[in-house]
Amino acid sequence: MDLNFTQEEQAFRTEVRDWLAANLPKDLATITRNDAPLSKKDMLRWQLILHDKGWLTYDWPTEFGGTGWDVVKQFIFEDEMARACAPRLLPFGLKMLAPVLMKFGSKAQQDHYLPRMCDGTDWWCQGYSEPGAGSDLASLKTAAVRDGDHYIVNGQKTWTTLGQHADWIFCLVRTSTEGKRQEGISFLLIDMKTPGIDVRPIRTIDGGHEVNEVFFSDVKVPAENLVGEENKGWTYAKYLLTHERTNIAGVGKSNQELNRLKSLARNQKRGGKPLAEDPLFAARMARVEIALMNMEVTNMRVLADVAGGGAPGSESSMLKILGTEIEQELTDLTRRALGRSAQALTPEVDEPGYNGPHVTPDGFQHAAEVYFNHRKTTIYGGSNEIQKNIITKMITGL
Ligand SMILES: Cc1cc2nc3c(=O)[nH]c(=O)nc-3n(C[C@H](O)[C@H](O)[C@H](O)COP(=O)(O)OP(=O)(O)OC[C@H]3O[C@@H](n4cnc5c(N)ncnc54)[C@H](O)[C@@H]3O)c2cc1C
Secondary structure, three states, X not given: OOOOOOHHHHHHHHHHHHHHHHHOOHXXXXXXXXXXXXXXXXXXXXXXXXXXXXXXXXXXXXXXXXXXXXXXXHHXXXXXXXXXXXXXXXXXXXXXXXXXXXXXXXXXHHHHHHHHHHOOOOOEEEEOOEOOEOOOHHHOOOEEEEEOOXXXXXXEEOOOOOHHHOOEEEEEEEOOOOOOHHHHEEEEEEEOOOOOEEEEEEEOOOOOEEEEEEEEXXXXXXXXHEEOOXXXXXXXXXXXXXXXXXXXXXXHHHHHHHHHHHHHHHHOEEOOEEHHHOHHXXXXXXXXXXXXXXXXXXXXXXXXXXXXXXXXXXXXXXXXXXXXXXXXXXXXXXXXXXXXXXXXXXXXXXXXXXXXXXXXOOOOOOHHHHHHHHHHOOOOOOOHHHHXXXXXXXXXXX
16 A cells, blocks of 8 residues: 555646646635635536536546546545635535446436536436435335336425525435335436425525425326336445545545634734634644544545555545544634634625625635534534444444
8 A cells, every 4th residue: 555646646636736727717716715605607617617628527437428537536636626726516416426327327317317417407416315314214205106107206305405406306215115114215316397396495504595395296207217226226325325425525625724724823813922822722723633634644545445446335434424523623613713703794795896894804704604504514424423333333243
């Protein structure tokens, strides 16, 4: 196992960095750096720039139009994107549904859906969770009953991220109530414009509208929208979740947040001295930096294993726990460094022509929202308590 980058990999890093410096629109980098909300238009604008370059599907195999980069190059690319403050790519289509379609979808589904998720025609959302079926996902109740060449879907999904913008939703639905609960679940692709679908917003603690409830009443879905075999959806769902969790580690983003925090702590004063010299604050910053360095090495170790033919198992759960705990600590320290000014929720500072007072240091106007918003990270993608159960089961074989 060699954890150093080769000369070729370092040259690749320079190529990516130079390209980002020349092609990442400055306004998008500023929005991302300041943690301000990105509109759907902004997200799609960046997606199309990457698509034109051929780098949008950087983690797809070449047979589906991907770059064919190995995992180390993918890691370098993601790291440079985060360092340059490029907008985060929406994972639901490109990183979650795409691998499922490539492995389990029909040729017709691959040919139809994969190009459309790249050129921005289809915005996807994820319909897994339901009230009463979050951690215990197998207890989901949304029913799909076969009626000739259609399914009739009834039920409710919840926590559907950015579902208000979505053209399509990939859903886990119950197609059988017999036998083991896991064996009666199917994976269905549903057009959000179908009559009978009602999307209702959920307001979150940061004041934003990111998640939704989605209600289905007698929604008619063509049977050809079933992925793989009926009642085998649990297998596809689990495959998708491994991709979702590895994705969540976010080393590059946390490195960038740590650098921002360090410069903030150098400039903020407590008792006439820079906050960075406060022993208690400095100790917490050191602790999170060490945790981040450890996670980066762990991530590299997992990548080296994968490059050597291994598959990530409980490591993806481990990275999910570490990554989200680090993110939460960084947002907490940033909020604390700002002191009272972090409480000032002034959304109007983002509006063009705003001339009023700036009570928070430049670039940190959204620190309070970001802090509150990040309380979600240890819950979504499978809560950290559940990840600990998974790791324990894998290690002890229980
Ligand atoms: C901001 C946000 C965005 C989300 N986006 C989506 C999305 O786009 N699509 C989607 O389908 N879902 C989404 N989710 C749902 C997410 O996957 C679930 O919230 C998560 O799986 C937890 O389920 P739950 O909320 O029902 O909590 P519960 O399962 O009710 O758990 C409550 C608490 O009990 C703990 N717990 C439960 N069972 C156990 C156990 N056996 N052992 C130890 N502890 C346990 C949990 O860890 C948690 O702390 C999102 C959630 C959030 C918060």
